[in-house]
Amino acid sequence: MIVNDTEYIRQAAATRVQILSEALPYIQQFAGRTVVVKYGGAAMKDSTLKDKVIRDVVFLSCVGLRPILVHGGGPEINSWLDKLGIEAQFKNGLRVTDAPTMDVVEMVLVGRVNKEIVALINQAGGLAVGLCGKDGNLIKARPQGQEGIGFVGEVCGVNIRILETLVSSGYIPVVSSVAADETGQAYNINADTVAGEIAAALGAEKLILLTDTRGILKDYKDPSSLIPKVDIQEARELIATNVVSGGMIPKVNCCVRSLAQGVRAAHIIDGRIPHALLLEIFTDIGIGTMLIGSQFTS
Numbered sequence: 001m002i003v004n005d006t007e008y009i010r011q012a013a014a015t016r017v018q019i020l021s022e023a024l025p026y027i028q029q030f031a032g033r034t035v036v037v038k039y040g041g042a043a044m045k046d047s048t049l050k051d052k053v054i055r056d057v058v059f060l061s062c063v064g065l066r067p068i069l070v071h072g073g074g075p076e077i078n079s080w081l082d083k084l085g086i087e088a089q090f091k092n093g094l095r096v097t098d099a100p101t102m103d104v105v106e107m108v109l110v111g112r113v114n115k116e117i118v119a120l121i122n123q124a125g126g127l128a129v130g131l132c133g134k135d136g137n138l139i140k141a142r143p144q145g146q147e148g149i150g151f152v153g154e155v156c157g158v159n160i161r162i163l164e165t166l167v168s169s170g171y172i173p174v175v176s177s178v179a180a181d182e183t184g185q186a187y188n189i190n191a192d193t194v195a196g197e198i199a200a201a202l203g204a205e206k207l208i209l210l211t212d213t214r215g216i217l218k219d220y221k222d223p224s225s226l227i228p229k230v231d232i233q234e235a236r237e238l239i240a241t242n243v244v245s246g247g248m249i250p251k252v253n254c255c256v257r258s259l260a261q262g263v264r265a266a267h268i269i270d271g272r273i274p275h276a277l278l279l280e281i282f283t284d285i286g287i288g289t290m291l292i293g294s295q296f297t298s
Contacts, residue, residue, distance in 0.1 A: 023282035030281065031064035033205035034167065038195035039071045039117070041212040043271030050120070053210065056277040057172060058126035065281075066167040069121075069128075070175045070198060072191030073113035080108050093247065097150040097188045105188045106132075109176040117174050128172045133179025134186075136162030139194065141179035141187040153179060153187025155194060158201035196254040200261035207258045208280065209251055210271030215289030216244060216252065228286065231294045232256050252291070259293040266291040 037057065043049045060067040077095075081088045081104055089096040097105060114130040121128035133139030138160075141153035166173045175198065177191040192209060199207035216238065218225035230238065235256050238244040244252050248268075255266035269280045269288030279287045 019283070022284060023278075026282045027063045027065075030205055032066070034066045034068065034199075034202050035060060035206045035208065035281070036068045036070060036195050036199035036202070036204045037277065038192055038207075038209045039069050039271075040074075040191060041210060041271050043210050043276070044071065044073070045075060046272075049272065049274065052274045053271065053277065054117070054120045054124050054126075056275055058121060058124045059278060060281070061126050061170070061172055068163060068167065068173045068175065068198065068202075068204075069117065070177065070191055070195035071109075071113060071117060072177055073109050076113055077105055077108045080104050091149050092146065093250075094144070094146065094149050094152050094190075095188060096148065097152050099151070102151045102186055102188060106178050106186050109178050114174055114176040121172055121174065126172050127170060128174050129166055130174045130176070131162065132176045133189070133194070138162055138175070139179035139189070139197070141181050141189060143181075143187070151185065151187050153181070153189045155179070155189060155197040158197050160198070160201045163198070163202065190250065192251055192254045196258040196263075196266075199263045199266075200258045203262050204258075205264050206281070207255060207263050207266040208277065209255070209266070209268050210276065211251065211268055212270070212272060213248070213268075214270045214287075215268045216248065218243060220245070220248075227289055229290050229292065231292050232259055233294055235291055255291045259291060262293075264293075 039053060043053050057067050057069055078088050084104060086100055110132045118128040118130040131138060133141060139155055140157035142156040144152045144154045163173050177189045177194040178186055179189055180186050196207060214223050214226050216227045218227060235252050239249055239252060251268055258266055267280050267288050267290050269276045273287060276287060
């Protein structure tokens with residue numbers, strides 16, 4: 001029994017060393033580069049997954065990458081609306097955001113969810129700073145423009161100075177997807193969009209969307225039909241032919257937009273897999289779908 005235990009420990013240690021050694025060229029390649037991570041879905045709700053994502057982000061920072069975390073917080077917003085007796089409404093997949101709902105969205109995202117993530121990163125040994133789009137004029141918003149959805153916004157400008165100041169001093173910015181227009185009116189903006197626009201403005205090495213799906217699937221019912229790598233052209237064709245549909249369309253569009261603006265690679269990965277971030281960035285196989293601009297295919 002003891003022999004088996006020793007053997008198991010030896011194998012586990014060997015696997016760890018193997019992984020670290022495989023990670024080295026990636027760590028060297030990406031040191032000093034910016035990685036924008038959109039954090040959401042199951043990885044945000046399940047406390048053990050949450051712990052692993054937080055540790056992964058701190059790990060990225062410790063080995064010399066510059067992670068920036070962008071988050072939404074849908075489930076928590078819904079539970080607070082419920083507590084306050086405000087009905088949650090959706091139209092075309094967007095949260096209808098009237099003035100009372102906007103107050104709750106801002107309180108929950110900026111006041112609760114953001115500060116909880118900041119505290120967890122600090123506890124895990126990182127140095128996090130919580131921001132929303134209003135801080136340092138980071139994001140200028142404008143109305144999204146659809147009829148009857150209220151204060152749902154889109155990004156019309158990104159001022160990256162505050163992010164550059166923080167990451168160059170070793171801080172991990174944690175950004176919630178609330179921003180204001182030039183009159184100071186607050187808007188709720190889709191967190192994928194915010195992550196994509198920040199990545200584009202910073203010329204990030206990578207944009208990574210943590211989702212509740214394995215990535216882009218040839219057949220959405222078959223998890224084994226994962227498409228590991230696509231370029232911009234192929235991604236557009238997948239949308240045109242309905243291979244990519246429903247909630248995946250805005251995610252893929254957001255990746256395509258950021259690639260078209262100079263982000264080197266975008267990844268859609270399954271946040272339900274423990275340590276998904278490290279597996280995607282630091283191993284040869286990766287685990288999700290990597291989208292690249294056609295000019296980087298060689």
